[in-house]
């Protein structure tokens with residue numbers, strides 16, 4: 338079997354054009370959606386992601402406000418900026434690019450963002466809303482993964498077993514809850530799960546978000562499974578690879594996302610969708 342690829346770049350372009358239509362309507366009504374992006378420090382990958390977010394906003398007709406600070410920025414100053422943005426009616430979404438320098442408490446910073454503007458979906462109020470099935474912003478990466486599943490006709494997962502490898506607050510845990518909300522039977526596994534391979538082989542939908550290059554190999558995949566690779570690992574030669582060993586996995590899986598060009602572009606597309614939603618909600 339050779340798996341069919343889920344083209345995240347193409348699907349993200351489709352989402353972004355849907356967002357552009359909604360943004361144009363809001364702008365015509367005198368309310369242009371606006372996203373504030375805060376970058377602290379000079380992490381090269383974060384600089385790329387932030388640049389891509391700003392240019393994605395421009396292309397979809399959203400206004401963006403980029404604020405960049407040196408790594409020495411004090412936490413109190415960052416919190417003060419967020420408080421000011423929370424009060425600014427012309428800003429609908431606020432995000433602080435992660436990771437933050439180690440002297441800044443990332444969770445405290447996230448909690449400072451108004452849940453009404455929490456377009457990353459990382460605030461504890463957003464996480465709680467997801468947990469109990471209430472409306473709220475959902476984290477962009479798992480939201481993008483769900484959109485990919487819908488795209489291939491796997492939006493409803495009753496009778497399916499989903500395995501999420503990874504337990505981070507921004508991907509693994511919310512991903513598991515979203516799969517559960519779609520009626521899947523969900524297992525959360527991680528790098529310390531005994532016989533991880535056997536657990537993965539139960540998965541009709543396997544989401545790899547563990548941050549270890551090519552950890553999930555073809556022999557760990559159930560034939561025909563949908564494999565969603567959230568990992569973005571930079572190798573010593575500068576190239577990127579996922580948490581899934583694409584070469585061996587594509588011979589076993591039914592569907593697979595590539596890295597790059599899979600989940601990553603969807604993350605930014607869903608951020609724009611959340612920002613337009615924040616604007617529409619007023």
Ligand SMILES: Nc1nc2c(c(=O)[nH]1)N[C@@H](CN(C=O)c1ccc(C(=O)N[C@@H](CCC(=O)O)C(=O)O)cc1)CN2
Nearest residue numbers: 386432433434435436457477597598599600601602604
């Ligand atoms: N505040 C946030 N911080 C971080 C998030 C987030 O959602 N909010 N997620 C990641 C980084 N991230 C977005 O911020 C992100 C990562 C990767 C991509 C992407 O499109 N990747 C490309 C490859 C790009 C490359 O060449 O490096 C791909 O996979 O095709 C988009 C967004 C952590 N921080």
Ligand SMILES: [Mg+2]
Nearest residue numbers: 584585587588
């Ligand atoms: Mg092959």
